[in-house]
Amino acid sequence: MKPSSILSLLVLAAVLLVLFDRPATSPSPQILATEPAVATSTPLEPVPAQPSPDAALRNKALSAGLKPLPAGPGPVTGNALTPERIALGRQLFFEPRLSSSHLISCHTCHNLALGGDDNLPTSVGHGWQRGPRNAPTVYNAVYNTAQFWDGRAADLKAQAKGPIQAAVEMANAPEQAVATLRSMPEYVENFTSAFPDDQDPLSFDNLTKAIEAYEATLVTPNAPFDRWLQGEDDALNPLAKQGVARFVDKGCTACHNGVNVGGQAYFPFGLIRKPAERIRPPADKGRFAVTHTPSDEYVFRAAPLRNIALTAPYFHSGQVWSLEEAIAVMGSAQLGVDLTDADIAPIAAFLHSLTGVPPQIDYPMLPVEAATTPKPRL
Amino acid sequence: MKPSSILSLLVLAAVLLVLFDRPATSPSPQILATEPAVATSTPLEPVPAQPSPDAALRNKALSAGLKPLPAGPGPVTGNALTPERIALGRQLFFEPRLSSSHLISCHTCHNLALGGDDNLPTSVGHGWQRGPRNAPTVYNAVYNTAQFWDGRAADLKAQAKGPIQAAVEMANAPEQAVATLRSMPEYVENFTSAFPDDQDPLSFDNLTKAIEAYEATLVTPNAPFDRWLQGEDDALNPLAKQGVARFVDKGCTACHNGVNVGGQAYFPFGLIRKPAERIRPPADKGRFAVTHTPSDEYVFRAAPLRNIALTAPYFHSGQVWSLEEAIAVMGSAQLGVDLTDADIAPIAAFLHSLTGVPPQIDYPMLPVEAATTPKPRL
Numbered sequence: 001m002k003p004s005s006i007l008s009l010l011v012l013a014a015v016l017l018v019l020f021d022r023p024a025t026s027p028s029p030q031i032l033a034t035e036p037a038v039a040t041s042t043p044l045e046p047v048p049a050q051p052s053p054d055a056a057l058r059n060k061a062l063s064a065g066l067k068p069l070p071a072g073p074g075p076v077t078g079n080a081l082t083p084e085r086i087a088l089g090r091q092l093f094f095e096p097r098l099s100s101s102h103l104i105s106c107h108t109c110h111n112l113a114l115g116g117d118d119n120l121p122t123s124v125g126h127g128w129q130r131g132p133r134n135a136p137t138v139y140n141a142v143y144n145t146a147q148f149w150d151g152r153a154a155d156l157k158a159q160a161k162g163p164i165q166a167a168v169e170m171a172n173a174p175e176q177a178v179a180t181l182r183s184m185p186e187y188v189e190n191f192t193s194a195f196p197d198d199q200d201p202l203s204f205d206n207l208t209k210a211i212e213a214y215e216a217t218l219v220t221p222n223a224p225f226d227r228w229l230q231g232e233d234d235a236l237n238p239l240a241k242q243g244v245a246r247f248v249d250k251g252c253t254a255c256h257n258g259v260n261v262g263g264q265a266y267f268p269f270g271l272i273r274k275p276a277e278r279i280r281p282p283a284d285k286g287r288f289a290v291t292h293t294p295s296d297e298y299v300f301r302a303a304p305l306r307n308i309a310l311t312a313p314y315f316h317s318g319q320v321w322s323l324e325e326a327i328a329v330m331g332s333a334q335l336g337v338d339l340t341d342a343d344i345a346p347i348a349a350f351l352h353s354l355t356g357v358p359p360q361i362d363y364p365m366l367p368v369e370a371a372t373t374p375k376p377r378l
Numbered sequence: 379m380k381p382s383s384i385l386s387l388l389v390l391a392a393v394l395l396v397l398f399d400r401p402a403t404s405p406s407p408q409i410l411a412t413e414p415a416v417a418t419s420t421p422l423e424p425v426p427a428q429p430s431p432d433a434a435l436r437n438k439a440l441s442a443g444l445k446p447l448p449a450g451p452g453p454v455t456g457n458a459l460t461p462e463r464i465a466l467g468r469q470l471f472f473e474p475r476l477s478s479s480h481l482i483s484c485h486t487c488h489n490l491a492l493g494g495d496d497n498l499p500t501s502v503g504h505g506w507q508r509g510p511r512n513a514p515t516v517y518n519a520v521y522n523t524a525q526f527w528d529g530r531a532a533d534l535k536a537q538a539k540g541p542i543q544a545a546v547e548m549a550n551a552p553e554q555a556v557a558t559l560r561s562m563p564e565y566v567e568n569f570t571s572a573f574p575d576d577q578d579p580l581s582f583d584n585l586t587k588a589i590e591a592y593e594a595t596l597v598t599p600n601a602p603f604d605r606w607l608q609g610e611d612d613a614l615n616p617l618a619k620q621g622v623a624r625f626v627d628k629g630c631t632a633c634h635n636g637v638n639v640g641g642q643a644y645f646p647f648g649l650i651r652k653p654a655e656r657i658r659p660p661a662d663k664g665r666f667a668v669t670h671t672p673s674d675e676y677v678f679r680a681a682p683l684r685n686i687a688l689t690a691p692y693f694h695s696g697q698v699w700s701l702e703e704a705i706a707v708m709g710s711a712q713l714g715v716d717l718t719d720a721d722i723a724p725i726a727a728f729l730h731s732l733t734g735v736p737p738q739i740d741y742p743m744l745p746v747e748a749a750t751t752p753k754p755r756l
Contacts, residue, residue: 094491096489096492096496097497101498101502102496102497102498103486103496103498103502108481111474112741112743113472113741113742113743113744114474114744115746118474118480118481119475119480119747119754120479120480120481120754120756121754124479124481124756127506128505128506128756130756309746310746312747321749321753322749358743360740361740361741362738362739362740362741363490363491363739363740363741364491365490365491365736366491366492368493368687368688369497369690371699371700375699376497376498376499378498378502378508
C-alpha cells in the first residue's frame with residue numbers, strides 16, 4: 001500500500017469520526033435533515049396536536065367544493081405527456097410560423113408573463129383585427145371542463161385548432177401550418193420522437209396534441225389559498241379569510257368551485273339581473289351559438305378564478321378593469337344583491353390569494369426555415 | 379479544544395498531504411487540470427507540439443481580422459452590467475406594455491427563438507403597419523459599432539429609444555412608457571435596485587440602459603467557426619474551411635471582419651455594381667438620411683454575419699430569402715464578380731459555421747397592472 005493510500009484511509013476514518021461526534025454548531029444541512037427537528041434544550045415529549053383555529057372555515061371552503069391545485073401537469077385524455085411531446089408543444093406554443101403572417105403564436109394572446117393572457121379587452125389578430133372576446137388565461141386551463149368562453153372545444157387539443165384557423169387570429173389553414181412545419185427537418189425529427197407509434201407523426205392532430213401536452217404543464221400551484229387549504233393558517237391574512245367566508249356564504253361557490261375555482265360548468269351571465277350592455281353586449285349570445293338551445297342564450301362557462309388578479313380586464317367582453325367592479329357586477333347579475341365594500345374588499349383579498357406560482361418558462365429555440373418553407377403572408 | 383475540532387484539524391492536515399502525494403489513478407478533475415494530460419503507461423517524455431494542418435488557414439483568417447466571439451456579456455459604455463440591471467432589462471425587453479397597444483415588445487421583432495429577429499422582410503408594428511427595413515438580430519448586437527442599418531444610434535441604449543416612439547413600431551411616447559412602468563410598484567422597486575445611486579431611478583434613460591444591459595448578455599459564442607479559430611481543427615468541415623479561404627481571398631473580409639464578422643463600419647451597398655431595385659429600393663438612401671452627405675447615399679453598416687443562417691430574409695430590404703442568392707448579390711454589388719457555385723457553396727458553408735450557442739432564455743414574469751396603469755390604446 002502506497003503512503004498516499006494509507007493517508008486516504010486515515011482521512012476516511014477521521015471523517016467518519018467527525019460525523020459521529022459533531023458539535024451542535026456549524027452542522028451540515030444534509031446530516032441535520034435526518035435528525036429529529038427538536039431544539040437541543042427541549043425535552044422529547046410529544047406535543048398534542050392543536051386544532052387549527054381555521055379548521056371550521058377550512059371545512060366550510062372544502063364543503064363548498066373549493067380544492068387545492070395539485071402540482072404537476074393536469075389531466076388530459078387521449079394524449080401522453082411524454083417529455084418529447086411536452087418539449088415539442090413548448091416549441092409550437094411559441095411558434096409564430098403557425099400563423100399565416102409568421103408573426104402570431106399561441107403566446108401572443110396567452111402571454112405567460114402576464115398571467116397567461118394578453119391583458120387586452122379583446123385580442124388583436126391577423127391584420128390588427130380585433131377578436132370578439134377576451135382571451136382567457138392558459139394557466140390551469142387544463143382543469144376547465146371545456147375550452148373557450150362558450151365551451152365549444154372539448155379540450156385543449158381541440159381548442160388549439162381554433163385560433164390557428166380563425167381569420168381574425170392566426171388566419172392559417174391546417175394544411176399550410178403542417179406544410180410549414182414539415183419543411184423544417186428539426187420539426188420532422190421532433191414530431192417523430194413525440195409520436196413514435198404514428199405512421200404520419202407530423203399531422204395537424206398531433207400538432208395540437210403536443211400543444212395540449214405543453215399547456216397541461218402550465219399550472220400554478222401553491223397559491224396562498226392552496227397553502228391555507230392544506231393547513232398553513234398563516235398563508236392567508238385575516239381579510240382574505242373573511243373573504244373565503246363571504247365567497248361561500250354569498251353563494252359564489254355555486255358557480256366557482258372545484259380545482260380551478262370555476263371553469264367547470266355553464267351558467268347564464270345575468271341569472272338574476274341583466275348586466276349593462278357594455279359588459280354583456282346583446283350580439284354575443286354565448287353558448288347559444290354552440291347548442292342553438294334558447295335556454296343557452298347568454299350562457300358562458302363560469303370563469304376560472306385562479307390568477308384572476310393578473311388577468312384584467314374581466315368577463316368575455318373585457319370591459320371591466322377593476323376586480324372590485326367585477327365582483328360587484330357578479331353580485332348583481334348572478335346573485336341579485338348589491339354588494340358593499342364590506343363584502344367586496346374581503347372577497348377581492350381572497351381572489352388575490354388565488355395567484356399561484358407559475359412554472360419556470362424556458363423560452364425555446366425554434367427550428368430554422370428551409371428553402372421550401374412557405375413564406376409569410378402579411 | 380474539543381475532540382471534534384482536533385479531529386477537523388487532523389482531517390485538514392491529511393487532505394493537504396494527499397493533495398501533494400496523489401496517486402495517478404482516480405484523480406479529482408480539479409487536480410488533473412493542472413497536471414500534464416498523459417496516460418499512465420506512457421513514459422513521461424515531452425510530446426513535441428504537432429503543427430495543426432489548419433494553422434496556415436487560421437492565420438489567414440486571423441490576419442484578415444476575423445476574431446472569435448468571447449463568452450460573457452459584450453462591452454457597453456456608460457452603463458453597469460449589474461445583475462439587477464440585467465434582470466430588469468430582461469423584463470423590459472419582453473414588456474409589451476412599453477407599446478401604446480400593450481401588445482408589442484422589443485421581442486416581437488427581435489424574437490430570441492428565431493435568431494434574434496422576426497424572419498419577415500420588414501417588421502410589422504402598431505396597427506399592422508409595415509416598417510421600412512428588415513429587423514436586424516439583437517444577438518451580438520452589442521458588438522456593432524453603432525445600431526440600425528444606418529448607424530443612427532450610437533449604442534444599444536440609444537437604439538432602444540427608437541422603436542418605442544416610432545409610429546410604425548410601438549407608437550408610444552417616452553412619458554407614457556415611463557408612466558406605465560411607474561404605475562406598477564414592482565417596477566418602481568426593480569428600477570430602484572437597478573439604479574441605486576439615481577435620484578430618479580425610473581426614467582426613460584434608465585429604461586433603455588436596463589434594456590442595453592440585458593441585450594449585452596445576448597451573445598452566441600462557441601460557433602463552430604469560433605471553436606475552429608481557437609484551435610479545434612474538426613469544428614469545421616472541409617467545405618466550410620474552403621469557404622473561410624474563399625471569404626478572405628475574394629475580399630469579403632474587407633467589410634465583414636472583427637468579432638461580429640461585420641457591423642463595424644459603413645460601406646456603399648452597390649460599391650461596384652448597382653443592385654436590383656427590388657433589393658436596393660431607390661427611395662431608401664441609407665446613411666445619407668443621417669449625415670446628409672452625398673457620399674453616404676445608399677451607404678449602410680456592413681451586416682454582422684453571425685447567425686446569418688438563422689435570419690433570412692436578407693439585406694435592409696429583406697427581399698432575398700436564400701443565403702446563396704445573398705452571397706451572389708454581394709459578389710456582384712460589392713466585388714464586381716459573378717460568383718459561381720464553386721465559390722458560393724463553400725462560403726455558405728462557412729457562414730453556416732457562424733451559428734453560435736444562444737444563452738438559455740428564462741422567460742420573465744412581468745409586474746401586474748394597477749388601477750392607475752394607463753390603458754392600452756389599440
